Amino acid sequence: MKVSVDQTRCQGHTLCAMKAPDIFELDDVDGHSTPVSPDVPAGEEKNVLSAVRSCPEQAITVEDAT
Amino acid sequence: MSAEETTGSDGRKRVTFHFDRHEPGYRERFEDITHEMHAKCPIAWTETHGGHWVAAGNREVFELAARSAEYLSNDHDVKNQRRGYKGISIPSPPRARDSRGGFLEMDPPEQRHYRQALNPYLSPAAINRWIPWLDELVRACIDEKIESGSIDFVEDLANIVPAVFTLAMLGIPIKDWTIYCEPAHAVIYTPLTSPDIMRVGGLHMEMQAEIARQLAEVRANPRPGLINALVNADVLGEKQPDDEIRGVLGLLIGGGFDTTTALTAHAIEWLSENPEERARLSRERAELLDSATEEFLRYYTPAVGDGRTISADCAVAGVEFKEGERLWLSWAMANRDPAVFADPDQIDMGREGNRHASFGLGIHRCIGSNVARTVFKRMLLAVLDRMPDYVCDPEGAVHYETISVINGMRFLPATFTPGKRLGPGLAETLEILQKACDEQRLAEPVTVRKAAAALTPEGGAK
Numbered sequence: 001m002k003v004s005v006d007q008t009r010c011q012g013h014t015l016c017a018m019k020a021p022d023i024f025e026l027d028d029v030d031g032h033s034t035p036v037s038p039d040v041p042a043g044e045e046k047n048v049l050s051a052v053r054s055c056p057e058q059a060i061t062v063e064d065a066t
Numbered sequence: 067m068s069a070e071e072t073t074g075s076d077g078r079k080r081v082t083f084h085f086d087r088h089e090p091g092y093r094e095r096f097e098d099i100t101h102e103m104h105a106k107c108p109i110a111w112t113e114t115h116g117g118h119w120v121a122a123g124n125r126e127v128f129e130l131a132a133r134s135a136e137y138l139s140n141d142h143d144v145k146n147q148r149r150g151y152k153g154i155s156i157p158s159p160p161r162a163r164d165s166r167g168g169f170l171e172m173d174p175p176e177q178r179h180y181r182q183a184l185n186p187y188l189s190p191a192a193i194n195r196w197i198p199w200l201d202e203l204v205r206a207c208i209d210e211k212i213e214s215g216s217i218d219f220v221e222d223l224a225n226i227v228p229a230v231f232t233l234a235m236l237g238i239p240i241k242d243w244t245i246y247c248e249p250a251h252a253v254i255y256t257p258l259t260s261p262d263i264m265r266v267g268g269l270h271m272e273m274q275a276e277i278a279r280q281l282a283e284v285r286a287n288p289r290p291g292l293i294n295a296l297v298n299a300d301v302l303g304e305k306q307p308d309d310e311i312r313g314v315l316g317l318l319i320g321g322g323f324d325t326t327t328a329l330t331a332h333a334i335e336w337l338s339e340n341p342e343e344r345a346r347l348s349r350e351r352a353e354l355l356d357s358a359t360e361e362f363l364r365y366y367t368p369a370v371g372d373g374r375t376i377s378a379d380c381a382v383a384g385v386e387f388k389e390g391e392r393l394w395l396s397w398a399m400a401n402r403d404p405a406v407f408a409d410p411d412q413i414d415m416g417r418e419g420n421r422h423a424s425f426g427l428g429i430h431r432c433i434g435s436n437v438a439r440t441v442f443k444r445m446l447l448a449v450l451d452r453m454p455d456y457v458c459d460p461e462g463a464v465h466y467e468t469i470s471v472i473n474g475m476r477f478l479p480a481t482f483t484p485g486k487r488l489g490p491g492l493a494e495t496l497e498i499l500q501k502a503c504d505e506q507r508l509a510e511p512v513t514v515r516k517a518a519a520a521l522t523p524e525g526g527a528k
Contacts, residue, residue, distance in 0.1 A: 009132070011431040014190055015421070018356045028191040028512055030182075031436060053419030054360075056427055057132055 001040040002063040003048050005033050009059035019054050020047035033059075069106035078386050083110035085120045087370070087394075087470040088157075088258070096469065097411055100399045108403075109385045115157040118373075118392035119385075124403035124423070126383040130374075131395050131427035135174075137387070139377040140430060142171035149390070151375040155471075156394050159258060160267075166310065168317030170372075170430060176301055180314060181433060183299035186511035187235060187292055193436045196231070199499060199508065199519035200441065203227055204448045205488055206495035212452060215484035219458070220475050223449070224330040225251065225323075228441050230496065232322035235437075236315070237291020237509050238280050241496050249273040250323040255466040255474060277315050281308060291509035292318060318434070321369075326438045328368035328466075328474035330445050335478055336362070336413060338458035347415060348450040355447070358415035359439055364422035365413050367398035370473055372426060397423040398473065453482035 003023065005016070012031035016024040023044055024033045040048050040062070052060045069083045083103065086092065092099070100122065103110060108123025121127045130138065142153025144166050152158055153171040166172070169180035186192060207226050211217040229243045229250070249269040256266045284293040296311045337344040347354050372395050376387040387393070400423045402410040407420070425432035432438070449456065462479035466472065489495070498521075503509060508519050 011428065012189075012435075013425065013431060014436065015360065017190075018360075026190050028186075029189055030185040031189040031191075050418060054421050056421045056423060056425075058128070058421070 001045050001048065002038050003035045003040050004038060004061050005035060006059045006061065007032065007034075009057045011057050011059075013056050015054040015056065016051035016060060019051040020044060023048055024051065069102070069110060072111075076388075078388075080111045080385065081107035081109075083107050083112055083120070084114065085110065085112040085394075086114040088115075088468060093465070093467070093469045096398070097402070100402050103399060104403055104405075109383060116392070118156055118394055119376075119387065120394045120396060121383075122396050122399035122403075123383075124400040124406040126385075127395050127397070127400035127423060128427060129383045130393070131423070131430075133428075134380065134382050135429055137376060137378050137380040137382065138374040138393070139173050140171055140177070140372075140374060141173050142166045149375075149377075151377075151390075152373070152392065154373045156373040156392055159253075165316070166313045167320075168310075168314035170317050170321075171313070173377075174429065177429070179301040180296075180299060183295045183301075184292060184433060186513045187295060187509070188433055188436060189512060190436045191516075192512035193440045195512065195515070195518045196234075196508065197440065197444065197518065198521050199234075199502060200227070200231060200444045201448070202489075202495060202521050203230055203499060204444050206490065206492045208448055208452050209487040209489060210492050212485045212487055216479065216481045217453070217456075218462075219334050219449075219478040219480055220327060220331050221477065223445060224327040224334075224478075226492070227445055228326040228437075229323050230499075231437070231441060232319060234499070234503055235292055235322075235509055236280075236318065237284060237289050237293050240500050240503070242276070243496075245276050246273055246319060247323065250319055251327065251474070251476075254320075254324050254472045255468070255476060257468045273319075274312070274316070277312055277319070278308070281311060281315065289509075290507050290514075295511065321432065321434050322437065324472050324474055325368040325432075325434075326441050328472055329362060329366060329438065330442050331475035331478045332366040332368075332473070333358075333362040333442070333446060334449060334456075334480075335458050335463060335475070338456060338480065340413075343413075343415060344450070344454075348454060351447065351450070354415050355443060357417060357420065359443060359446075360420045360422060361413055361415050361417045362442075363424040364401045364407070364417070364420055366473055367401050367422075367424050368473055369424070369426075369432070370398040370469060370471065371396040372430070395426075397426060398469075452485055453480075456480045456482035 010032045016033050017026050025036050069081050072082050073079050103122035108126045109121050141151040143151050169177045207223045229247045230240045233240050252266040253270050374393045376391045380387050404410050425435040458480040464477040466474045
């Protein structure tokens with residue numbers, strides 16, 4: 001699974017980092033999110049999908065969501 | 067209540083619905099009105115308050131607030147220099163007609179420049195530094211009441227902590243919190259028609275005068291904090307005049323005080339009514355605290371909505387809007403939409419996919435959202451740990467008469483099994499916490515100071 005955060009949409013709500021703290025990194029200065037890596041490690045898929053569903057701005061996209 | 071499809075003189079079709087958040091009884095009818103609007107008119111036109119649109123559906127609020135920034139303006143053009151737009155209040159309260167409510171009543175790029183100046187004080191990393199300091203403050207508030215077995219969760223805890231913390235971040239002496247506390251709450255909960263409105267207006271003016279004094283002091287003798295950030299901010303390449311900065315300070319105080327109080331009081335009240343859920347939250351806090359916090363935010367939506375002005379003719383979510391029309395984005399109603407939230411009128415502390423709009427959506431996301439969550443969680447955990455059997459008194463609980471702006475509470479008395487004090491009382495603790503602020507320069511931005519506040523377990527500053 002691959003994950004990305006649309007930086008034009010992310011507003012720093014931080015819910016993704018609550019759902020998948022090992023996957024999303026919040027910027028120290030404005031709290032906006034970026035994935036630590038575009039590749040989601042095995043076992044984290046469920047947390048990432050939970051983050052996708054929780055994002056108020058619908059800014060997170062996943063590919064190969066199997 | 068009825069929804070009616072009408073055709074305007076310009077041929078535009080729209081659904082008209084009588085909607086007035088300021089009407090007596092609106093609080094009690096909130097769920098019925100929300101259900102009806104979701105079923106019949108997720109976007110409706112109402113003739114109240116000069117005529118305006120109301121967005122109630124989750125998808126509609128999202129499409130407007132998060133995806134249509136180019137058609138929406140927050141501008142409050144108090145000097146009538148641009149297009150005369152009226153900002154975010156519908157209707158404009160008398161006290162705010164001539165003053166701009168900080169960057170929440172601005173559009174980019176000006177709005178963005180302000181936020182960039184303040185973000186490093188309010189980001190998750192910035193707020194996490196304060197947790198030991200916050201815990202001391204919460205400890206002292208609870209110690210004031212712990213031996214008596216009775217507390218008013220609003221007056222004795224949820225009013226104090228957000229107020230003191232907001233002042234600390236601003237760089238204002240925290241012992242002065244009482245100057246700000248009553249007016250900041252009372253201007254929200256006092257209906258415009260109340261006989262008390264003049265007294266409250268007077269208190270608010272005294273608070274404004276004190277804010278002006280603090281601003282002058284920071285200009286003369288810089289000290290760390292949000293005021294200093296505003297004084298030094300480059301907005302459109304220029305330093306900002308006092309009236310614009312006072313507007314921002316009013317926004318930060320208004321946003322920092324009443325909203326977190328509202329969230330905390332409602333959550334504590336619900337947990338008293340649902341003691342099994344309270345025990346579960348305490349027991350499973352590692353898994354549940356985050357999702358329960360988001361669920362209380364969704365269900366109670368402390369800041370119920372925001373006004374906008376349509377800045378260009380457009381069609382969004384199937385509705386044609388005209389430039390200059392006013393629009394109410396109801397975060398509270400969007401948060402109850404069954405199309406997005408299963409059993410929306412129930413609290414589910416473990417709710418998944420909870421993409422609520424309680425901090426707004428789009429570029430104006432509440433800049434204090436990390437403050438609100440952290441302060442709420444520190445207060446709630448302390449209550450769960452130190453007064454786990456508290457019982458709120460429904461007879462003494464007072465909810466805001468009007469929920470037109472903030473869904474808040476004035477009083478929430480409760481009793482509990484008394485416990486032991488753990489440290490000094492509030493007055494002494496405020497001195498210790500002020501000393502920590504001053505000596506450790508805690509109110510610096512995270513770009514300057516990365517370390518957490520250091521306080522000894524006995525409550526002293528290290």
